[in-house]
Amino acid sequence: MWEILQYEFMRNALAAGVLASVACGIIGVLIVVKKIVSISGGISHAAFGGIGLGYLMGFDPILGALFFALASALGMGVLRERTRLSEDAAVGILWVTGMSLGVIFIGLAPGYAPDLFSYLFGSILTVPFLDLVVMAALDIVILLVVFLLYEEFMAISFDESFATAAGVPVGRIYMVLLSLVALSVVVLIRIVGVILVIAMLTVPATIAWQFSHRLKEMMAISVLVSAIFTTEGLWLSYVFDLASGATIVLVSVATFVLSSALKSLFK
């Protein structure tokens, strides 16, 4: 199986998998622990609007995704602070608005949208080198912010009322967290696509939670299992000629089912 490494696209794909694992492993744990899975799903689908805008206006769709994801993350944060609209309902609205905008923009764009499918479902085998650089840069931002605000993230996830009473600017910290979710979404779009992003942000973290109850340890486990899943999924999709994004997700889910079964067996 090593001979496949002689291809540059394969080396890029492996690197992309590892870089994505850093983002989804760390942010995924915060998402699962803070219970903002559905909001994160909303942000990732909203990003599709930006992808469409990129096609329409002729810039890199990934930049559009970054812009839309960040804007919707900040929008969700503001909405929560300023209005009484339930977060749950807001997520639903955000989700469909982003997707619909994306569809309309792509329809308006002249000609074909050749790699549209890869933005929807991922295409780890076609990651260009430049995207690796962007992914690495976003990983560094994520690592740095989580390092600096680790205690605050833990505190607002555990008990928002107490954190507020203790003087933590909970609203702003929450917005920073959602922005990091947005960055992770952008990192992951190349791997599994906007529709399946939420799988990589929840499954590895949930598996980590089955084996550890320390936040840092969970992050490390989650990064590690994500890297295993992307590599394993990549290899399987190459060997059996399957869609890479979906294969990675199914490998993750299968492992989750297996580890849940093992866990309840040894309890």
Added chain:
Amino acid sequence: MSEEVISLEDVWVQYNGVTVLEDITLSVQNRDFLGIIGPNGGGKTTLLKVILGLIKPNRGRVTVLGGPPEEGRRFIGYVPQLTQFDREFPATALDVVLMGRLGHKGLLRRYTEEDMEIAYKALESVEILDLKDRQVGKLSGGELQRVFLARALAADPKILLLDEPTASIDEPTKTELYELLKGLNREITIILVSHDIGVISSYVDKIACLNRRLFYHGSKEITAETIEETYRCPVELLAHGVPHRVLKKHEGK
């Protein structure tokens, strides 16, 4: 020497048109040990959150240590109800106690040696230093309650607010907890809300009853009428297990 630390004047709180707190006026003096009793849904937690500035009253004025609650709350140690927590949460007892230092730490900084020492001392003062590395979900109700008390103490508070601190713990542990609070009360003002009428009254020195409105008595002499008025149903006053009887006859009012 008495000095007012918390004052509420004519405070009203409404949620979606439903009045939760009605015309609350309350004055708490330095080193008071005030017990507030009342039925579930009577607004006890809301009242504490108003004092912490987490809920803004629709009407009325709240003062904590002479200023608005947003400033005063730096000096308040808050012990919320146990029920609000995810038992699976990935944090150790020490992690939780350190959260009490967040206000002092400042953003973008790590906890210092001093924060650590204060957290250890807080854990020691509630006698659970040996449990510091245990995950919060593996602690018993009483131990968890001590962790939250230690977290509040780690902020070096002048005032402690406790929300149903005895809700899910057994009798001997309750007594230990109250003894602990009594010791802390030598230096710290304490407000404790509970629906546990029996035990509360033998430790606190002032009692108020809250059911949307506050029936404040100033002393802990409390009558069946007050309690019935608060709960809006007849209550049997039980005094067993209480070192001395505190439920005296009503004297002209």
